[in-house]
Amino acid sequence: MRKKQGLLIILDGLGDRVNPELNGMTPLESAKTPNLDYIASQGMCGNVYPIAPGIRVGTDVGHLHIFGYDSNKVYSGRGPLEAYSAGMKLMPGDVAFRGNFGTIEDDYTVIDRRAGRIRKGTKELATAINGLELSDGTQVFVKELTEHRLAIVLRGKGLSDKISCTDPGTAEEGAKLIIPSPLDGTSSAEKTAKNLWEFTNRAYEILKEHPINKQREAEGLNVANVVIARGAGQERDIPSIKELYNIKAACVAGDITVGGIAELVGMDYFCDDSFTGSFDTNLKGKVDLSINLLKEKKYDWVVMHVKATDLAGHDNLPIEKRDMIEKVDNAIGMILQEIDLNKCYITVTADHSTPCEARDHTGDGVPTIIAGGDVRKDSINSAGESQFMSGSLNNLTANDIFMMQMDLLGFTDKVGS
Structure with missing residues (x-):
């Protein structure tokens, strides 16, 4: 089966709820996101659950499921x-x-x-x-x-x-x-x-x-x-992504915990002192490195992680969360100048929702997009939790989104003959 590349962008804690400071919109809905709107129009969208509706997860469990694992089998605790x-x-x-x-x-x-x-x-x-x-x-x-x-x-x-x-x-x-x-x-x-x-x-x-x-x-x-x-x-053995799917994967993140989870499941982890895991993280540097890993290093699947959206949720900063989403949207614009969607799929998702007024993780679905030249397109053409409620990915899980990416990239095995 033919192989393609994929870029997964994780906006930690992206999902939110309507907020009075944003005129009854979520930070994502309130943000100006022409590039997210574009990739939404080029693929499938929905509000995806990390595990199941109403189940609150931590960053650790959320990322394990994004990376295709069942936390009930491989997870004994965050420590x-x-x-x-x-x-x-x-x-x-x-x-x-x-x-x-x-x-x-x-x-x-x-x-x-x-x-x-x-x-x-x-x-x-x-x-x-x-x-x-x-x-x-x-x-x-x-x-x-x-x-x-x-x-x-x-x-x-x-x-x-x-x-x-x-x-x-x-x-x-x-x-x-x-x-x-x-x-x-x-x-x-x-x-x-x-x-x-x-x-x-x-x-x-x-x-x-x-x-x-x-x-x-x-x-x-x-x-x-x-x-x-x-x-x-206490430690448990976890089979690597390389063993399970024969895929060469990398993670670009300023948050050391996320990088450690990526390494634990067999991904190569890349960081830089300017990737702070906060609002001042070097987004252009993350983009440049991610593009280099795809083009020059020939990785099949690259994950680019942004932490600040989660921090804003925990600190009840809806304006800052909206502004960070807009900065990420600008970074996605840089990516679109370098990546051909006919050769490389772009997925955007989150490990969990962190609504500002809740100031903690909730069991809400997380806004998710899978875009590419040959991806089946639904009718969504703008990014936001309410817009995605009618999308084709609605009510799927993080494991489902992972498997869909592996299938699009050509790294899954056929069941039966």
Whole structure:
């Protein structure tokens, strides 16, 4: 079967709901998107569910499904994915967590779960608490990720990932850190819960006195005096995309977690210091690199990821989310100048919806487009959640969209003779 190339553009948290600041429109509907409108007119559109209607997913699970996997089979928790993203080697029995640097008061009341989205000094802070040995001999390894994020690994005998973690989530203001507890009543879970709480306390004592935080305090910034943990998990084997589909795939992303997930499933990960995973990310650089990977490096499938749309949703910034969508639309215009849709398909989707007023992930469908010279076209000619409600992709899942891409590219096997 003939082979073609494909470019997948992921706008993290793109999906939204009608917003009063945008005259009752979503950020996507409110944005000026001539290039998204064009590719919508050149293919199939719809609101696609990451797993199923009403099911809320995290960035990790959402991307696994976008990449064609069933999280029920390959996913044990966000922690191992974060550890992999950080370049940490997990050993059998390790328990890994995703973490945030956060800001708490002395009584452990959470002031800011992200420590003002701290960027500078996170390596020094992580180094200060990396390698701690707990009272029972368990070791703790910590590595910084993008901005306030970090990976945490507990290594010792008889550990379990069946524990609650310390993150109170987006609870009401004034919530305190949660004391970890076992979820299955086993001694290994009880031990691991105690270990996580001991680490939390010891890290707090170190971080609150760290020079980075003394400087932040002097500058009136939220200090990064605590590690807030969630997503406990232990490693599972995941077959690679190369093994499953014999496809050469690459991912361009500023978000290290997304890059780590891509590497975990067998994709080559490309990044640059200017790919920040935030509003100031170098979109032109991402476009140039993605085009180069398709044209010069001959990758079959290239994923280009943009994180800032999700950040705007979490921070309830509908205007900024709309503006970021318009910047991405301009970047898509650059892509269309370089790519022939008769030779390379373009897909646009999201890992989940992050409506601004909800300030969190929801189970809404995500706006999705598959465009190409020979793609069956529906009647949609402009981009937006409401417009896509009558599209041909409506109510499909992320796994469905992945398989449709693999089929268009020519990397699926025929069932039967």
